[in-house]
Amino acid sequence: MLKFLNKTRQLLYPNVRNLSHTVTVCQSNAATESTTTTGKETLVSKPALILPQNYAEHAPVSRSTARQAWIENVDAVTERKVGLMELHPDVFAAQPRVDVIQENIEWQRKYRYVSMAHTKTRAEVRGGGRKPWPQKGMGRARHGSIRSPLFKGGGVIHGPRSPTTHFYMLPFYKRVMGLTSTLSVKLAQDDLHIIEDVEIPTKDAQFIRDLIQERNWGPSVLIVDKHDVFPENICYATDSIGYVNLMPAYGLNVYSMLKHDTLVLTVEAVKHLEERLLYQLHRNDAASKQTKFKLDQV
Incomplete structure (x- = not known):
């Protein structure tokens, strides 16, 4: 072997x-x-498992950049290599575009942000109902209300009005490139680990702590599986640990991957991510995804 x-x-x-x-x-x-x-x-x-890559459907741009990763066990604290998996180079060996990753981070931080800053106009400020002095005869400037923006305590011109959303949509293929770049960076920095499944033998949180310490998985861990229903043991074990989070593969995003120090993927999650990302990179109607964003765009 x-x-x-x-x-x-x-x-x-x-x-x-x-x-x-x-x-x-x-x-x-x-x-x-x-x-x-x-x-x-x-x-x-x-x-031992040996999972080769199938290049029949989606041929890589360069096979010389192929990547491999060990498949680790989670049934015990002691690390054991149970197999070897070959990763598609278009997904896990892409060019690390740091600028695209930064644009994805800014997009994710802003599209969910709503500003609550609010100022009142002259119609909303209390008081100022009567004319402060006559129009003529006193040698003073003409005013109709002491709540005019010219007066202290008056309304505000062009001030912020809540709620103000900062939502905008990043181009479709910048979002796809952000995922491939982040996955490639995680693998290159040895912060990406592949496990068989998420079936751990106990509900005790100490098992997860010992597992992270033994494997040197860093201060924060994101565990990703293909399905959104996780086994009972790992849900109980990670519930009281604030630096370990569970996420289904369809919710994986650039912000969450960079927020956590270590990314742990199951074999099924890796295959699912490769399938979906390769489909987006090689789809026939790519031109339609480069048009202006629509709400029904998926």
């Missing part, structure tokens, strides 16, 4: 016929070698 993993050239340029045979041989070898006896207990681990 180790010899196969070292041959990255064969994994980067997979031959369907030879690869399927190699995978079956590696899995059979791993199954025979994984049965070990330690004292009174016999530990039988699952065969």
